[in-house]
Amino acid sequence: MSHRTAPEHTHPDDVPVETALAALADPVRLSIVRELSTSEEWSRSCGTFDVPVGKAALSHHFAVLRAAGLVEQRDIGAKRVNRLRREEFEHRFPGLLALVLREE
Template sequence: MTTPQPSHRTPPAHTDPTEVSLEAALLALSDPVRRTLVRELAGAGDWERACGSFDVPVTKATLSRHFTVLRESGLLEQRDAGAKRLNRLRRTEFDARFPGLLDLVLQGD
């Protein structure tokens, strides 16, 4: 039996939604790839989706940048689970800061 190796990645930094400006929130949600990520996370349970499980037409580096933007805008929380980085949409917290904004995004396109 092999022992799981600890993650040597730096844990992701998270921005509290109460510290996010409307401009930053709108900028994060203006990109179609990020809207796809948000929609898919909205349809999944907390911590169900790993970063590599999203089928979006971008490189791994670009996808990583999209996740960073979503974290910095208070929309996303991430945690490491072995080699995977799991995601949670911070819907309750974000809705408290920007009531109705996510509902509009989840309906659109």
């Protein structure tokens, strides 16, 4: 049985605004954040997102989102599930998430 290393998370309080903006500037990551914003917490595993990238690239995008304090992940069995850190991120960057989540 293989055991994955638990993902490392950066708390939004420790994230510079440039890091948050860079994470949200990428269309794939923005799509992930938007999908998470309308999903129940911990209900979405990494493979359930409708994004045009392979598994390795998807892992990278989730790592960037974790480093920016936007996403928290945990392993449940063989799946890694996600939640948007909406409250913590909003506390650090008031209004930013609401701006990027608005549909054009």
